[in-house]
Amino acid sequence: MRVAEFDREYVLRQAMIAFTQYGYAKTSMQKLTQVTALHPGSLYAAFKNKKGIFLAAIEQYQADRNQQFTNLFCADKAVLPNLKAYIDSVVAECVSGDSMKVCLLTKSISEVEGQDEQISQVLSDNLNAYENTLAEQFNRAILKNEITTEYTAKQRARFLAMGLYGLRTYALTNNKRDDLKQLADDLYIAITK
Amino acid sequence: MRVAEFDREYVLRQAMIAFTQYGYAKTSMQKLTQVTALHPGSLYAAFKNKKGIFLAAIEQYQADRNQQFTNLFCADKAVLPNLKAYIDSVVAECVSGDSMKVCLLTKSISEVEGQDEQISQVLSDNLNAYENTLAEQFNRAILKNEITTEYTAKQRARFLAMGLYGLRTYALTNNKRDDLKQLADDLYIAITK
DNA sequence: CCTTATCTTGAGTGTACATTCAAGATAAGG
DNA sequence: CCTTATCTTGAATGTACACTCAAGATAAGG
Incomplete structure (x- = not known):
């Protein structure tokens, strides 16, 4: 009974930036551990695999974009x-x-x-x-x-x-x-x- | 005194297709040896490295495009x-x-x-x-x-x-x-x- | 304060990669 | 037809990768 410690939004936004900068293939898990300050095991526990991190980052990206859009056009x-x-x-x-x-x-x-x-x-x-x-x-x-x-x-x-x-x-x-x-x-x- | 045997244009066009399909990073040298039917040594002798193949393929691509364009607008x-x-x-x-x-x-x-x-x-x-x-x-x-x-x-x-x-x-x-x-x-x- | 479920840690594993190189093959020059 | 420079071959090398897992840490429930 222990709760995950990291800030999911922060982690995904860091991942998002890395994926945007380097592309999917060239964003290594090592890079992701660096920018998220999470260890491989934590990332895999939370997101299953690299693809899982990517899909979650896309979701975060879209959520952020929608927010930005709503603010502008509300x-x-x-x-x-x-x-x-x-x-x-x-x-x-x-x-x-x-x-x-x-x-x-x-x-x-x-x-x-x-x-x-x-x-x-x-x-x-x-x-x-x-x-x-x-x-x-x-x-x-x-x-x-x-x-x-x-x-x-x-x-x-x-x-x-x-x-x-x-x-x-x-x-x-x-x-x-x-x-x-x-x-x-x-x-x-x-x-x- | 021996002359290279392969058809440079054919090789570059095959490489070009592979790069277009898979992207630069995900087009492996193995893939390139397959589509060009050349062995690694030959590719490296002719183009120095993967980047050299890519640059040469881009040149071929542009030449082909120019040809197509000239034909259309002549x-x-x-x-x-x-x-x-x-x-x-x-x-x-x-x-x-x-x-x-x-x-x-x-x-x-x-x-x-x-x-x-x-x-x-x-x-x-x-x-x-x-x-x-x-x-x-x-x-x-x-x-x-x-x-x-x-x-x-x-x-x-x-x-x-x-x-x-x-x-x-x-x-x-x-x-x-x-x-x-x-x-x-x-x-x-x-x-x- | 002890139990236990869950999270964190990071070294370890197998795979795929770009590149090298020495041995073998082959064409041009004499 | 022999020499020699160059090309071809493909196994070998070292590196970087995605992913695993067992041991250690930590919080909630009793």
Whole structure:
């Protein structure tokens, strides 16, 4: 009768950062023991194996992202300004030296696609949920007459998701703030037309 | 006095496919000996090490891509129809089960970013060259009055590059042909407006 | 304060990896 | 047809990895 001592959220966030930085394959268990300050046995007891840690870290990542998103869009203010601010925040992440400038979900799905069906599915589900979250905002914008119904909320959400995935990838080849800002502005125009 | 027996292009294309499918880290030398039908010693003699094989494969990939591109855009016909066909060909690649549905360059840069500065630089250079190739086409389109000068060729090329990177990533989360086609059509509209 | 269930510890295990190298094979030059 | 430089072969090497497990530590219940 003894209770686990470590802080699960802290451990998963540390793991999350490592996986984002090094990728799934190149994040060794040794690295994970270092960043979490847990011994192998504890990690295996808590998460079964490396894949278990990864899946739990993804869950934490998504929870954190949802929180961030909810904070930004909670107000019953106009949707579009929030959306613009959100897109700009992605640009800010991209130009920051931070390792979180890449998205754990897209980076991981690109890595494990065709190798691990279960992980791929989880990642895909989370990214689809993200797209749906975006679509909700576009629906709100339609209800508030901020955008036309020329395109459906779903269509706009898809295009924005594609654009943001692309923006993060593009930023790996060109990290100039002005260029990324321009792309973000053009993307905003495209999805609000 | 003896000449190497293997077909360098064949070997590199096989390596290229493996790297695209499994990623850099998870493509083992054993796998490479299998797909190239070469023994370790031969591979090391010809390419120095795994990284050497990878860099050579990237070079081959880019050469092949340039060839494909030149074939598509060689004609002094109108630019936009060719561009549309090119974008649609990316959609076709995305929905195909083929392992080449992902781009070796973007997948690799996402993987090795922050791990190997030399490889990152090579990939970044190649992707920038790709962007410039796209910009050339937009310049031609401007000269032929197919598009306005509201946006520069460079701007349009950047937006298209971003869109295509995003499209390939998005396809990993949603492989429905209609949705991807719609995104491609919307992307085409955005860059030719 | 003792029992017991559970957690923590970290050395140990087997496997897979990138790379090397010496022996054998083979083509060009004389 | 012999020499020799170069290529091919594949077993061997050392390292890094994911994962295990038995011994030790510690908290809750009685």
